[in-house]
Amino acid sequence: MPWAAWAKINDKGLAQYVLPQIANRIRLSITRDDALTKPGGRRDVTEAIFNALCTFDIRYSRPLYNSIQEQQTIREPETMLDGSGDGTCLDLALLFAGVALGNELLPLVVVLDGHAVVAVSMEFGRREADSLRRPSDDGDWAGTGILSNATTLRALIDQNRYIIVECTGFAKSDAIPADVPEGQGRINGRLSFTRAIQAGREQLERADRRLQFAVDVAYLQDIGKQSVFDPVGRSLERVKPHLKRRLARIFETHQLFGGRTEELTRLDAFVAGPSGYMVVTGGSGSGKSALMANWIRRLEGRGRQVAYHFISLQHDTAGHDETLLSLVQQLSYWNNQPASGTSGAEMESSFIDLITESNAPVVLVIDALDEAKGWEVGPQLFPARLAPNVHVVLSARVVAGKDWIAHLDLQRPEHIELGPLSQAGVEEVLRTADVPEWAFDQNALVELTDKINGDPFYLRVLVEDLLSGRITTPAALETRPKGVDEYFRRWWDEIRTSIGAQAVQDMLGYLLVARGPISASELKNVSPDDALSGFSFDAALENIRRFVVGDADRGFSLSHWRFQDYLAREVLTDADQRPYRNRLDDWCDQWRQNKGRYALSYAVSRRVDALAAAPQSQRLNAMREVVHLICDAEYQQRRVDATDALASLKLDVPRVIQEIARSADASVVPLLARVAMEHEHVEHKWLLPEAMLAPASQGHVEEAERRLALFQAEDHWRDAARLLIAWLAAPFDTGAARRALRSFTGDWAGIPPLPMLRDRVLATIGDGAPPILTLPYYPHTLPVPRSKDEMQRIVATLGADQSAATRISGIEPIRVPGRESLRARGTGNETPSYIAEGDAPHLVAFAISPTNREAGTKLIRQYIGIHAANPYADYRNRSLWGILGAVLCHPEADWARDGTRLLVTGAFAPSPIRFREAFRIAVQCRLAQAGVADARVEFDRTVRETHAGAARLRESRWESDSWGNHSRRFACLAECAAVALKDQTLGEVLLNEAAVLPVGFAGYQAPASLTLAEANKIVRPGDAPSLSAALIQARSSAHNVQDPGFCARTTARVNAMRDIWWAGPMEDLTGVLDEFIRDPFARRFAPIHRVAEDFEARPNTEERIVLDEIRNARTLTDLARNVFHLPVSAFERLNPGVPQDISAVETIAVPDPKFAPLLAARFSAELLSCTDLPDDVRILYLARLVPIALANATTLDLVLARLTLATTADSLMLAELLAVAPVPEADTSVMAMCLRSNGLAPNHTISRD
Secondary structure, three states, rough: OOOOOEEEOOHHHHHHHHHHHHHHOOOOOOOHHHHOOOOOHHHHHHHHHHHHHOOOOOOEOOOOOOOOOOEOOOOHHHHHHHHHOOOOOOHHHHHHHHHHHHHEEEEEEEEEOOEEEEEEEEEEEEHHHOOHHHHHHHHHHHOOOOOOOOHHHHHHHHHOOOOEHHHHOOOOOOOOOOOHHHHHHEEOEOOHHHHHHHHHHHOOOOOOEEEEEEEEEHHHHHHOOOOOOOOOHHHHHOOOHHHHHHHHHHHHHHOOOOOOHHHHHHHHHHHHHHEEEEEEEOOOOOHHHHHHHHHHHHHOOOOOOOOEOOOOOOOOOOOHHHHHHHHHHHHHOOOOOOOOOHHHHHHHHHHHHHHHOOOEEEEEEEEEEHHHOOOOOOOOOOOOOOOOOOEEEEEEOOOOOOOHHHOOOOOOEEEOOOOOOOOHHHHHHHHHHHOOOHOHHHHHHHHHHHOOOOOOHHHHHHHHHHHHHHOOOHHHHHHHHHHHHHHHHHHHHHOOOOOOOOHHHHHHHHHHHOOOOEOOOHHHOOOOOOOOOOHHHHHHHHHHHHHHEEEOEEEEEEEEEHHHHHHHHHHOOOOHHHHHHHHHHHHHHOHHHHHHHHHHHHHHHHHHHHHHOOOOHHHHHHHHHHHHHHHHHHHHHHHHHOOOHHHHHHHHHHHHHHHHHHHOOOHHHHHHHHHHHHHHHHHHHHOOOOHHHHHHHHHHHHHHHHHHHOOOHHHHHHHHHHHHHHHHHOOHHHHHHHOHHHHOOOOOOOOHHHHHHHHHHHHHHHOOOOOOOOOEEEEOOOOOOOHHHHHHHHHHHHHHHOOOOOOOOEEHHHHOOHHHHHOOOOOOOOEEHHHHHHHHHHHHHHHHHOOOHHHOOOOOOHHHHHHHHHOHHHHHHHHHHHHHHHHOOOOOOHHHHHHHHHHHHHHHHOOOOOOOOHHHHHHHHHHHHOOHHHHHHHHHHHHHHHHHHHHOOOOOOHHOOOOOOHHHHHHHHHHHHHHOOOHHHHHHHHHHHHHHHOOOHHHHHHHHHHHHHHHHHHOOOOOOOHHHHHHHHHHHHHHHHOHHHHHHHHHHHHHHHHHHOOOOOOOOOHHHHHHHHOOOOOHOOOOOEEEEOOOOOOOOOOOOOOOOOHHOOEHHHHHHHHHOOOOOOHHHHHHHOOOOOOOOOOOEEOOOOOOOHHHHHHHHHHHHHHHOOOOHHHHHHHHHHHHHHHHHHHHHHHHHHHHHHOOOHHHHHHHHHHHHHOOOOOOOOOOOOHHHOOOOOOOOOOOOO
């Protein structure tokens, strides 16, 4: 959005509007550093900057209106480069000065009466702003930052020590009068660089353009420490760059505003009162968005904290995820919290938590609810209770038959209905627009008010005519029709009879039906059957430019819904639109040849829409086309390269799955399975931790943060990653690093060692003193370095440790024989601790000495690699956190930074623990059933190997069924034997053996036991004792999870399964499934926490952490914050009516999105075992469970296996399924896989050199 206005009396303050980082957006035709080393190099760089700016679609325009004459509103440079493309002489001068400063030049912003230019030093660069030679060479003013003597400035230029540039020269304009220097010598609307220099010098000779002052930007910013103005509202600090620019363009669109004094007063009064909701409604074009934009500008000018989002189809900000992500990022910024949530459900939850528990006074504005694309804004986003200091303002277009207040289920909100503009309102709008004086004549005002009939949109159209010279007299105004539809009709009559009318119609046709902005090059090349070409394009665009937003590269779209509506009603009928829609669809299908941004962005959407609209007879072919496309590796690569929209690619895959599953039958099962497997492939290919950090290593902070938002991680690790991003970027872009740190200042208090990490980054960029390096745990200082042999022994011991208590959890009691010397505490505290907290300080202390640096670095990297190889992500990350505290105590910043990078990469890596054999085994059994001999041989071999593997298991934890994979393998083999091979006896034998396997790690055993219960239901539905035994084992394992929070979550999941979903026969199965598929996160489908749970299956031993915080939680707040580490509002939302004191409550529903896939598996077992359902119904519901199972690879594999078992398939279909079924790892040792992923061999020997 536009910056706060510049007070003209504050000459030095103008320097804050010059952004050197904008130089990163401008690609020069020469190598700057090489040029600056040569004679005349500064002039060459200046010319290269001018020529580069000429390539942007920037147009010269009038100053933005400001009611205070002593102030001037200034456009931020990103908006000029990526937005409306408009700039005044001062806007353009500030832009040019920013690019020059960022390219190591020394620019002066020269302010004249009514004009502005830029002078650039040919002798001094940015780094010489305080050179001792400057006062003697340039003059005494060089030590003040302000030059106000015109004679001195002329002399500096005439002596060739400075060149002065007319910056309107790189902006296109054909309307500048020829009697001013900037209007002379324009070719195709622009000046050459040579002419721009001449024009700049000529400005200094004009009597009507006397010098006011010249601002030495480099001196004031770098020496005088003049702070650079924040280029966006502070609330947009965390919002993605492309969305920032789109929101800024929306503010530009609504500069013309007035006549809403009463509404502004009511809005101000609303936010001055108690928290609550206000709804603003009005017809299309009534000025809702303009009211919201200008009110937001007023609030921010007063220092209010505002979070906002404009849902706009024209500006491509109408999607669900980008809307919620934008709001969550802004609200979290004001609350000094990390932004959380990557999926739609998670972002909705985060949004609700932020508005119900906000610590900061925030005004939340969401405009144009009616324009939501692909989703509907509903009551689930707006809880009845808001935080005491939160005010929510919503606006929407009046739609026939829709009561927005009732639709959103808002209780007694305040409401503003926008009415027509009065004559006084019309006059106020005119005064903001600086129209000719005659327009304020009483007769003209009456005429104009009558013409528009209170319609703000039509007023804006006529004001544009007044400003552009299309209306120059009262008589010309009288000729304009009454009502905007008649105005459009006359305009179109003129266009279609003019030369080039077909090209205009073709352009309008494409823009009307396009799914999003489309670039000039694509519009010219969409089809040979239209009239658009390189010759006709510019003229066609000029005819409709006032109704179009965007630019050639970013893409064009129609500017307002009213204009689109008129075109669709009166100009281009459905039949007229069809050829344009078909051509754009064909263009999308030709993405491989045209490589167009529009084609790549919307190729999948086009196919999904075609699938949704296809008649039943054509759905299968339509499915094949969209699945082939979304699974095409070349398409994925080109799309990411061209659009950099990784998030949209990630979201398109489940959208395809959802559409296929919506009406699935047996014939589509192979396609559904293929794209479901592709979902996991996309995540593992594109969502890599190192790929997240790579842009930061090149100074691209915003891109790194955008990628970070796609990862799921604990809040403290997310903060660590954000701080590391700033640290990595600091050597390349200090300004970007500094901006990334803004949310970590003030009263921010992260958990240790985050404050130390923050202080190290601040010290790196020169904004803080060297930090105090203190261990965040006892003994708080690094120990005295020990010998190399001892350090090697620490690493070797960790790598070889087979202790059940330590290898995976990373936790051990204080008293461990042989290790007390390294782990002495002196506190008497017997609570188990993490091994890493004892080992890492010694390894870091050893690596500090220069003589030990190489060996010590190698050892700590090996040590981190072993912990990072731990597949138990909860415990892995806790151990890595302990190492982080020690690594940050190393005095060398580079060493500490590199170690932090290694730790963050390890913490964000996905766990490799996932059982993905059931699907493949099911396909093999179906092939065996179909008579394929090799398939039966393969199945029998798998059974033998499973028996043999089980025979080797022991009660020792590492020799037991550690991850539950043996149990899961027995279960799926049993299901396949009973269902596909009709061998119930074999199925029962397999289940019996699974029931007596040595129990593995509790966190994995619990869900594996639930799967075993499901297998018993399928294979032997009448055997209640076997099913009960599996559920008892699940409960026992849940109680024995070591970490308290993880234990509570796992126990709540098992409680829900045992007490609700296994409590008895499942009545009305399809009704339950319809409800679950509609809302899998509803209260009915939530895990269940038992108040005062006694965890009776948990032994009271030294190795077990006590669970007092769980047992003693008696308030909803305690339960949310201290047990489940979730916002209180999440619990309140899921438990309506439950009091804060839960002592008298038996059970509490727990918010847990990860439970839905487990419940999908439970329902898939019920479907497979249900004999009352027709096969087609069973297949349909199993297919509809697949999208819910996507979040858990193990569950997805299981649901696909049961879908395969329920499907009668021919050999061709089975071959297709086999082709996409995951192939088991050659080495099934999970630890071996983990070690390999971290660069270590499974039997790695620790280096001793």
